[in-house]
Amino acid sequence: MVLVMAIGDLHIPHRAMELPAKFKSMLVPGKIQHIICTGNLCIKEVHDYLKSLCPNLHVTRGVYDEDARYPETETLTIEQFKLGLCHGHKVVPWGDLDSLAMVQRQLDVDILVSGHTHRFMAYKHETGMVINPGSATGSYCGMTYDVNPSIVLMDIDGLRVVVYVYELIDGEVKVEKIDFKKTSATT
Amino acid sequence: MSPAALVEPTTKTLPESSLSTRSSPERGDLDKNRRFWDLRGVQWRTDLGVLPSSSSVDDVRRVTANSRRSYAALRRRLLIDPLIPKDGSDFPDLTMDNPLSQDPDSTWGRFFQKAELEKMVDQDLSRLYPEHGSYFQTPRCQAMLRRILLLWCIHHPNYGYRQGMHELLAPLLFVLQADVERLSAVRKLYEHYFTDNFDGLSFHETDSAYKSNLKQISRHIEDDSGIQENQVTVNNLDELDPKIQTIILFSDAYGAEGELGIVLSERFMEHDAYCMFDALMNGAGGAVAMANFFSPPPLNGPQNGLPPVIEASSVLYHLLAVVDSSLYTHLVELGVEPQYFALRWLRVLYGREFALADLLVIWDAIFSFDNRRLDVVSENDPDLSFGGLNSSRGAFIAALAVSMILYIRSSILATETATSCLQRLLNFPNDVNLGKLMKKANSLVALAIDSMRLMPPAMHSDGVSDRSKLTVSRGHSLSFDVSASGTGTPVSLLRDSYWEEKWRVLHKEEEEKQTIPQKQVENRPKGWSEKVKLQLLRTESDPSSSKVYHAKTGPSRPRVRRNLLDDLARQLGLEEEIEKLASKDDSTKRSLSGNGGSEENSSVFSDPPTPTGGDANDNDHENDTERSSVASNISVEENGPEHCPPVESFSATIPEVSSPLPVCEAPEPAPLPPVQNEDSIGKLGSNLKERISLAGKFQWLWKFGKNGGDNSTTEKGAGVSDSTKSSIVGQDQNSETAASAMDVKSVNQNTTCSLKNLGESMVENLQVIESVIQQEKGETGSKKALLVDRGQMTAMAALKELRKISNILSEM
Numbered sequence: 001m002v003l004v005m006a007i008g009d010l011h012i013p014h015r016a017m018e019l020p021a022k023f024k025s026m027l028v029p030g031k032i033q034h035i036i037c038t039g040n041l042c043i044k045e046v047h048d049y050l051k052s053l054c055p056n057l058h059v060t061r062g063v064y065d066e067d068a069r070y071p072e073t074e075t076l077t078i079e080q081f082k083l084g085l086c087h088g089h090k091v092v093p094w095g096d097l098d099s100l101a102m103v104q105r106q107l108d109v110d111i112l113v114s115g116h117t118h119r120f121m122a123y124k125h126e127t128g129m130v131i132n133p134g135s136a137t138g139s140y141c142g143m144t145y146d147v148n149p150s151i152v153l154m155d156i157d158g159l160r161v162v163v164y165v166y167e168l169i170d171g172e173v174k175v176e177k178i179d180f181k182k183t184s185a186t187t
Numbered sequence: 188m189s190p191a192a193l194v195e196p197t198t199k200t201l202p203e204s205s206l207s208t209r210s211s212p213e214r215g216d217l218d219k220n221r222r223f224w225d226l227r228g229v230q231w232r233t234d235l236g237v238l239p240s241s242s243s244v245d246d247v248r249r250v251t252a253n254s255r256r257s258y259a260a261l262r263r264r265l266l267i268d269p270l271i272p273k274d275g276s277d278f279p280d281l282t283m284d285n286p287l288s289q290d291p292d293s294t295w296g297r298f299f300q301k302a303e304l305e306k307m308v309d310q311d312l313s314r315l316y317p318e319h320g321s322y323f324q325t326p327r328c329q330a331m332l333r334r335i336l337l338l339w340c341i342h343h344p345n346y347g348y349r350q351g352m353h354e355l356l357a358p359l360l361f362v363l364q365a366d367v368e369r370l371s372a373v374r375k376l377y378e379h380y381f382t383d384n385f386d387g388l389s390f391h392e393t394d395s396a397y398k399s400n401l402k403q404i405s406r407h408i409e410d411d412s413g414i415q416e417n418q419v420t421v422n423n424l425d426e427l428d429p430k431i432q433t434i435i436l437f438s439d440a441y442g443a444e445g446e447l448g449i450v451l452s453e454r455f456m457e458h459d460a461y462c463m464f465d466a467l468m469n470g471a472g473g474a475v476a477m478a479n480f481f482s483p484p485p486l487n488g489p490q491n492g493l494p495p496v497i498e499a500s501s502v503l504y505h506l507l508a509v510v511d512s513s514l515y516t517h518l519v520e521l522g523v524e525p526q527y528f529a530l531r532w533l534r535v536l537y538g539r540e541f542a543l544a545d546l547l548v549i550w551d552a553i554f555s556f557d558n559r560r561l562d563v564v565s566e567n568d569p570d571l572s573f574g575g576l577n578s579s580r581g582a583f584i585a586a587l588a589v590s591m592i593l594y595i596r597s598s599i600l601a602t603e604t605a606t607s608c609l610q611r612l613l614n615f616p617n618d619v620n621l622g623k624l625m626k627k628a629n630s631l632v633a634l635a636i637d638s639m640r641l642m643p644p645a646m647h648s649d650g651v652s653d654r655s656k657l658t659v660s661r662g663h664s665l666s667f668d669v670s671a672s673g674t675g676t677p678v679s680l681l682r683d684s685y686w687e688e689k690w691r692v693l694h695k696e697e698e699e700k701q702t703i704p705q706k707q708v709e710n711r712p713k714g715w716s717e718k719v720k721l722q723l724l725r726t727e728s729d730p731s732s733s734k735v736y737h738a739k740t741g742p743s744r745p746r747v748r749r750n751l752l753d754d755l756a757r758q759l760g761l762e763e764e765i766e767k768l769a770s771k772d773d774s775t776k777r778s779l780s781g782n783g784g785s786e787e788n789s790s791v792f793s794d795p796p797t798p799t800g801g802d803a804n805d806n807d808h809e810n811d812t813e814r815s816s817v818a819s820n821i822s823v824e825e826n827g828p829e830h831c832p833p834v835e836s837f838s839a840t841i842p843e844v845s846s847p848l849p850v851c852e853a854p855e856p857a858p859l860p861p862v863q864n865e866d867s868i869g870k871l872g873s874n875l876k877e878r879i880s881l882a883g884k885f886q887w888l889w890k891f892g893k894n895g896g897d898n899s900t901t902e903k904g905a906g907v908s909d910s911t912k913s914s915i916v917g918q919d920q921n922s923e924t925a926a927s928a929m930d931v932k933s934v935n936q937n938t939t940c941s942l943k944n945l946g947e948s949m950v951e952n953l954q955v956i957e958s959v960i961q962q963e964k965g966e967t968g969s970k971k972a973l974l975v976d977r978g979q980m981t982a983m984a985a986l987k988e989l990r991k992i993s994n995i996l997s998e999m
Contacts, residue, residue, distance in 0.1 A: 026287040027287070028287075031286065031287065164286065166285070166287065175285045
């Protein structure tokens with residue numbers, strides 16, 4: 001019952017002022033155990049805000065991040081799942097599933113979370129998942145039209161993960177759910 | 188220490204207590220009640236109403252099974268994991284049911300709520316009975332306690348979890364465990380009696396089914412004598428001690444309801460503990476419901492609006508006053524409110540004052556009393572609820588508290604301050620002679636019931652509620668800290684007692700007057716003190732106040748009002764006067780309505796006056812108070828001030844009366860009182876001229892007033908000045924104008940009446956001065972200076988009043 005939030009590409013303050021109000025109202029401290037952030041926050045204030053929601057914050061370096069100390073990639077283990085995190089601008093072609101799958105094998109993780117495309121994507125294959133939480137603020141991106149703000153919440157429970165996707169479409173929060181069950185425990 | 192070992196030493200004291208309880212008149216069918224005195228779990232379950240008190244084993248087993256079933260269903264319903272996917276395809280709407288949803292009804296919302304509750308419960312459980320940690324701190328016991336508490340709190344969301352509930356639950360579980368251990372001890376001793384009569388046949392272990400069947404069946408066919416060997420053991424059951432017999436019958440796995448009906452069962456300890464806890468908290472339809480002590484009841488049944496625990500504490504104090512008045516007065520003088528220590532005592536039923544072994548004995552006694560509501564209806568106020576103590580069980584609880592206080596009597600009397608007194612009370616000595624305590628408590632039970640029956644509302648309201656109204660918020664804050672030493676600041680207490688004394692002084696006069704049937708005599712104006720009293724009533728019953736104000740002073744107020752009204756009726760001679768009154772009433776009524784907010788500010792003396800609120804309100808305040816004091820002053824000279832209030836209150840209901848007021852009241856920002864008075868008097872005069880035909884209205888008022896004895900206290904706005912200071916000042920300022928107004932009245936009846944009134948008001952003022960002086964004598968604490976000043980002001984005011992009266996008399 002571990003709640004992990006995947007968020008990224010906020011581009012505050014360059015391309016967006018702040019998180020959408022509806023998302024902000026949902027994010028209450030104390031509910032979420034981990035936050036993984038793909039990058040492009042970009043400033044310290046956003047980092048502090050996310051830290052206030054949850055002390056376990058993992059961030060990878062995006063293109064416009066002002067803090068140069070974030071790592072390029074990060075892996076963590078939660079319950080039976082191994083999660084991998086990277087920003088995705090170094091994986092070319094951007095957003096390509098095969099390249100991302102390569103990274104996933106490289107990092108040896110079950111779930112790979114990457115960003116940069118500002119478009120939500122969740123791809124399930126037999127050994128794992130590749131998730132792109134999109135842009136939490138809906139900021140502009142050169143390669144994606146009509147960006148909707150979106151965040152991803154993963155509920156990890158033993159061998160099963162339920163992925164909730166919150167998208168802000170036309171001012172309303174829409175929620176989707178994706179189930180994934182791992183076949184065997186982590187060795 | 189294992190529960191069984193803990194239970195054993197108490198058997199020594201048990202016969203003693205049961206002997207003493209036998210002599211008490213409230214005990215019912217003793218033999219039946221005390222049937223299981225060595226099986227506490229069963230005994231308590233019977234007393235609390237979980238098990239029926241019938242003597243049939245089957246009945247008991249059946250009820251046990253039912254209660255366990257209901258608990259199991261409850262647990263299944265409320266504790267399901269939200270993640271378990273439903274089989275049906277109708278998943279709950281995702282926008283509602285996602286983990287981040289704010290909706291409190293979603294499964295996730297409930298999940299998080301449960302997590303919160305669990306955190307709170309765990310905090311308490313980790314600190315439960317560390318000295319008996321070998322049982323209570325085991326993970327199994329903790330898990331059971333946690334589950335039970337969680338379930339109960341989820342099932343009763345209006346109470347939530349409060350600290351102290353775990354301490355009520357722990358001994359219940361303990362006695363159940365003790366019973367189970369007793370059972371295993373008995374089993375060891377009487378092994379071969381536990382036959383588990385399967386089809387009425389019993390099998391030896393080494394029997395092979397084939398052979399034994401033939402044997403047994405052949406035995407059945409033969410004479411009974413042939414079956415003797417096997418049935419020897421069964422027959423001997425009757426030879427056993429009946430208690431052992433019941434134990435064995437209770438634990439027969441094939442009796443009624445099968446295994447679920449085994450009354451002393453380890454497997455179903457959680458279920459039984461939950462049922463006991465539920466019964467204890469709900470009172471099982473009786474009067475004492477522990478849940479009431481943990482929070483105010485959701486539906487405000489009794490009209491007084493006090494939390495039941497405060498009421499129960501006052502019942503306690505009342506009994507103490509009856510039993511030992513010197514100790515009571517000592518405590519009251521020190522300003523020790525009963526709920527400071529009684530809160531902890533009552534909420535955990537003395538769980539923190541005694542060691543567990545002693546506590547079990549005490550709870551034996553408490554539960555042995557019947558919990559049916561007694562028919563204790565006070566003639567004055569049927570809404571009195573005694574804080575849920577109106578049953579013999581409640582009476583015993585109160586009696587026990589009083590006997591505890593008496594036990595440490597000498598050390599309490601030796602204390603000089605409230606703090607040290609509370610320290611003595613809250614650190615009850617550990618080595619108590621329990622038998623003595625119980626005997627004393629038992630002797631007081633009958634007295635407690637009688638005192639509840641006779642408890643006059645004045646006593647009930649007067650002694651504690653006036654103070655408790657203003658300290659009720661503190662009482663609430665204490666509720667979260669059961670172990671607090673409860674040293675409340677005496678500051679507001681002092682202020683309360685000042686007003687309370689005022690009230691008592693006036694109230695006593697009222698009671699004295701009640702014996703005199705002639706209303707004329709009663710109608711003498713109280714002058715300034717009357718205003719104070721009305722002011723008290725006003726502050727007490729201020730509807731705009733956010734605090735819980737007690738309207739218990741009802742019965743005395745209608746009396747006053749009726750008296751005043753009669754006097755008013757007699758003074759009906761002059762239309763002009765009536766108009767004056769009416770117009771005055773209008774102004775005071777207006778000032779009354781405008782006073783809502785400022786009332787709050789001024790009535791809370793101990794708070795430093797807020798500058799922002801004060802500035803804005805002060806002007807209005809002064810205007811209003813000046814006007815009202817003008818009104819009341821004028822009437823002092825003419826008819827006595829008591830005419831003002833009732834007419835005012837009734838004029839509040841006349842809408843058209845208020846119409847001319849806004850015109851004259853709008854431009855009133857002048858802060859100077861003397862100027863103010865002249866202005867307002869001038870305006871009043873203009874009002875007078877405007878309204879001539881008020882006689883009819885006044886008649887209606889009078890009739891209305893006759894029936895208006897039970898008017899809501901909101902209309903009782905006397906418009907009397909909030910701060911006595913301003914009224915005194917106003918009085919002084921207006922002596923000249925008042926004197927001039929005197930010339931208006933020319934009727935002889937009025938003069939004679941007013942003479943009488945003046946005489947009475949002289950007496951009043953003298954009394955006020957006396958009380959003030961006494962007050963000064965009795966003052967202690969930091970607020971002394973302030974109150975002494977005020978006392979001096981009141982004394983000076985009274986003296987001035989007297990001087991005025993003498994002037995008037997000389998004029999006549």
